[in-house]
Amino acid sequence: MPEIIDVCPIEELPPGERRLVEWEDLEIGVFNCGGNLYAIEDRCSHDDGPLAEGEFDEENCTVECPRHGSLFDLTTGKPKTLPAYVPVDTFAVIIEDQTIKLEVE
Numbered sequence: 001m002p003e004i005i006d007v008c009p010i011e012e013l014p015p016g017e018r019r020l021v022e023w024e025d026l027e028i029g030v031f032n033c034g035g036n037l038y039a040i041e042d043r044c045s046h047d048d049g050p051l052a053e054g055e056f057d058e059e060n061c062t063v064e065c066p067r068h069g070s071l072f073d074l075t076t077g078k079p080k081t082l083p084a085y086v087p088v089d090t091f092a093v094i095i096e097d098q099t100i101k102l103e104v105e
Contacts, residue, residue: 007100033061039091046084
């Protein structure tokens with residue numbers, strides 16, 4: 001059964017910003033791409049690098065792994081460049097009472 005967790009008030013994550021959220025033993029990067037919110041696992045599928053620390057391109061809605069440069073699509077979790085070729089998990093983002101929330105399992 002999915003659990004809903006709070007991230008932050010919506011005004012604390014404006015376009016072009018990101019936030020790292022911890023839930024149980026999982027870290028999740030939440031990104032605001034021009035007003036659209038996306039959440040992906042903060043773990044490069046190539047070598048477990050910290051994706052949320054990488055270069056975030058708001059216009060193309062991608063993040064680059066800081067270790068080896070794999071580019072991930074924030075909308076799908078799929079890598080766009082090598083060396084990563086396996087997608088990372090994505091999470092549903094919910095806006096409720098002006099608060100950003102995530103659906104996690």
